[in-house]
Amino acid sequence: MLFNSIDFAIFLPIVFTLYWYLGKNNVRLQNYIVVLASYFFYGSWDWRFLLLILFSTLVDYSVGRRLGIEERPNKRKFLLWISLIVNLGMLGFFKYFNFFQDNFIAAFTFMGRDIQANSLNIILPVGISFYTFQTLSYTIDVYKKRLNPTRDLMAFTAFVSFFPQLVAGPIERASHLLPQFYKDRIFDYSKAVDGMRQILWGLFKKIVIADNAAQLANEIFNNSSDYPGSTLLLGAIFFAFQIYGDFSGYSDIAIGTARLFGIDLRQNFAFPYFSRDIAEFWRRWHISLSSWFKDYLYIPLGGSRNGKWLSIRNIFIIFLVSGFWHGANWTFIVWGGLHALFYLPIFLFKINRKNTDVVASDNIFPTFLELYQMIFTFGLTTLAWIFFRANDLNHGISYFLTIFSSSFFTLPRINYSKMLILPLIAMIIGFIFIEWIGRKDKYAIEKIGLVWKKKYRMAFYYSLFFMLFLFLGKDQEFIYFQF
């Protein structure tokens, strides 16, 4: 069930009504409704996935309970290992088994030893990387005694399976989300309206920007050998907007939907394409994943405290693992590696924490330097996206090399209707403008509800609705569902 589908448009109001009417003043009942709705939502992809999430929930709940009463370090470590092995084992099997098998076979063949093995036909359960990380954070926090284990199984199940963020995040920390399932939740009108506004903006990003940019990006990437370098660069730029609109749009819809149920989720994107360097980009892009890796991988590895070489090693580890998290393909690892390379110079010059504020926070326009920095950073991320989108490593390399060939200096051309290209470019420009105006807020149009007069506000909402209608494409799956 996709957020941008008719099915979800029917599902959401039903769950919302049941939640607030039946569950009024009854937290337990509200949690039951959330769990039932979430399992229905998740089961709509494939009911077999429910067994996995249920298993993961029960294991982590039980491990948490035991950790709460166990004081012996060895026993505690053993319990933590159970959780790590179960969660990472499931993730490893469903997501990476064939990748490792294929690569082992290739490596042995390279060394002159022929090995025969059949690939398993494994279906990747939707969102497994997201809820695995979410439950792992719970066990690790309980192990480290940063969090008290929960005794409320239903609240814990709701925390693991909460449908707005179940399949593509934001990856919530138990310390932030779990307590919200203990507390009374009372309907808050302004919060709900704010949630609707964020959903509307998320839908705009997904349907108008991402799905339409996807048509052009797909055309160019799928036929990259037919196009000159200039067109390929254009394709990479369209993909940059596709993936941003797609994933940040999903996050906006998830956060907005959660607010309808009185739950606050963490901000996942903070206008990353206005970043002035790669370090700032990673503080603004997929925040919940970056901070997860920082807290549960980078810092435990020693972070930047153990000298230059170990810090460099840690940077590469975190970026390569982050790439690998996205998918079992070398293209994602190269993508992560490129980001590590882009990050390294600013780390070595110790300017990675230089841009922690909002760009041009006191001005309407950026300075020339800021503009140059933003364009440069966007350029680097766009080049890295090529590998993220490429079908395989060879495709990525040939795409990359064609951009840097003499054909870059020809006029871009594309076999696609101008009826889509020109309005889409106009939409992207308008989109950047609105994002720029709202760059200090949690999402671009947050302030509209507070500042604008009703008639202007409504006119703006109607324009967004109208764009949604005009640019409606086929229900396209969110890119991050595959991760």
Next chain:
Amino acid sequence: MKLFIVKIVKVLLSFVMCIFLFVISLHCLRHEQLNYKLDKEKEYLIMGHSHPEQAFDDGIILKCKNLAKSAENYFFTYQKIKEISGNHHIKAIFIEYSNNVLTSGVDQWLSNFDRVNKASQVHSPFMSLEDIIYLYRRFPKEFIQLVSTSTRVNLIDLILQRNSFKSNYGGFTPNTVSNIDSLLTEQKQGVQRKEEELLDPNESILYLIKILDYCSEIGIKTFLIRSPQHLKFSRSNEEQLRGILKNELKNVAFLDFDRFPLLDEEYADFGHLNQKGAVVFSTWFNTLLENGLLQKDNKAEMVKVEIEKFRKKREGEND
């Protein structure tokens, strides 16, 4: 919470109403505005799919305009005729009725969403409520997208004052290839091409009947034609084709050019003529029109006789 629900429902309803009104207004406006102007000397139209598209060279057949289009279903031919019928000098329309219009392959042309979506952008201003409901029944899930794309394209065209879709209406498309030898070799080697399942004929010819009724209402003569096909072209549903002609289509003349004598090298494949074949056939057809085919009482018989004459002539030439 009640207040929230009431307000959201109000906003959504008012938005849906606005969109509905907008779509209807745009539909009416475009219907009035679109105007396909046909040259005065073109009195006859050729309609259908790729077979007539590649067979009737309207540069040779002087009074004809070929508006056949590859993979066009009768549903869209009907919309096209509604728009073009504003040209009051049109005397007759020739509509392709060949064996493949009763196969699942042709039904695909109206089942493939991307294809229908593309064609709807061009033809939607001429669709009646009944046609729109027909499309909705075929694509209940994607229907909103269909309306959305048509609205967007028509809105842009309205702004740009593009009042004709001439370039999207089809036309004679010369085919330069000749694959008959390789196809015959394939057949000799026993390569079996999958026979397409036959369809419920009532569904296939639903819109053909609508075309015939519509043309009869506005006083344009209609003829069913079958473009030349190679001897090896699959005619497994010939009986069904003839059966429909005898019953549902009994009031329309059927001009059958199926066995028109052409050499292998004049075909692109078993179903399509190449440029050479189109020249031979179109020259002959032009003569037939000039000799008063449409004024004759028994047109089908005249076609038969003329084909036979031409066959003998060609045989004589070859001897």
